[in-house]
Amino acid sequence: MSALAPFAVTQKWPAKDPSVIQLYSFPTPNGVKASIMLEETGLPYEAHKVTLADADVKSPEFLSLNPNNKIPAIIDPNGPDGEPIGLFESGAILLYLAEKTGKFIGQNASDKHHITQWLMFQMGGIGPMLGQLGFFHKFAGREIEDPRPRERYVAEAKRLLNVLNTQLEGQDWVAGDYSIADMAIAPWLRGLDFYEAKDLVGWDEHANVVAYLDRFLERPAVQKGLVTPARD
Template identity: 45%
Template sequence: MTIALHTWNTPNGRKISVALEEMELPYMVKTVNISKGEQHAPEFLRISPNNRIPAIVDPNGPDGQPISVFESGAILLYLGEKTGRFLPASLRERVPVLEWLMWQMGGFGPMPGQVHHFRLVEAESDRRYGLKRYSDETRRLYGVLDRRLAEVEYVAGALSVADFAILGWAWRHERHQVSLDDFPNVKRWYEALFARPGVQRGFDVKLDDA
């Protein structure tokens, strides 16, 4: 049975399309045009109470019953549990996956997202202050990631949902005004992931109305 992915062409949306492709799960895309406010529609609110994409509806959820899941991190954990892929069964091996997934959700997403925002602010004084504040923090986070990837091939050791989560945001590094040449370990990891057919399919699938 096919999972419905309610999404738009954003870093958080791409996390899930990549995961679904890598896990080889059948899914259909239902676009939610956030530029037109479709995320506030009552029918979307029923599956995503926070009015944010992405969300999924799995008709074959636990015990064979339908389930909806919102928040991209929760979706990745759900899909990992469902398939038994990219989410280790061993608690010791699972801990770094959870650590780096939470790192992405709490920092490497909200901070680059503020860079996106302040680049578009019209007032020069507001833009300059906000852009410096969040650009500095974003570069710090890239540095954290670079140091981690100097030690391991993927962020949690083996390829995991944490990599998919972080990749969704690293994909927008140019918007963050960050050159991956400044972070060679991130660049190696980024290029290795994009060499994977599943990741390529996850980024190629159409997630908007254009």
């Protein structure tokens, strides 16, 4: 019996090769964290497109893997102690894959904790705040007459960019060597283009951040991960 047989999600998204990691995702800032990490590590995997439509993320099959109905999620048929494991939450997936491979998590325990704090900076700050900025600037929130919500997230986005710009002074990557922290942070910075908000937050005033994103986007694994799974 396949190691994936107990996972109902495989009924809606069948595995072609059940011996490799199964990725259930869509190319959003959170979704591409997992695909970029998989490309960077060279782990064999199979990508399944799970759209943001209710028919996918709220389907019983997907909810059986992630009850929070968000992408990405993975199944590793070769999990800890030889048992398969399913995981959701992009930060948890990054940490799991880093520990599985011993890559992009630093050279020692101190490095790991330093990297993890910047991963949490993205999870608790960069991601939620830029996401809300996008909502109030580009999407339905722009119809709200009260300017305070939009002003709040514009101000917070600028503050976070300043924090990041300062951290990047004199170094290429946010936590020393290239790591899962960068794979988490940089896709959200790229998302400012999609939100049409770069001018709004003074993007060009943050020279270290601008150069940082350019370096990130030059990586071949990043270029592949940004379009995996394909939208079409």
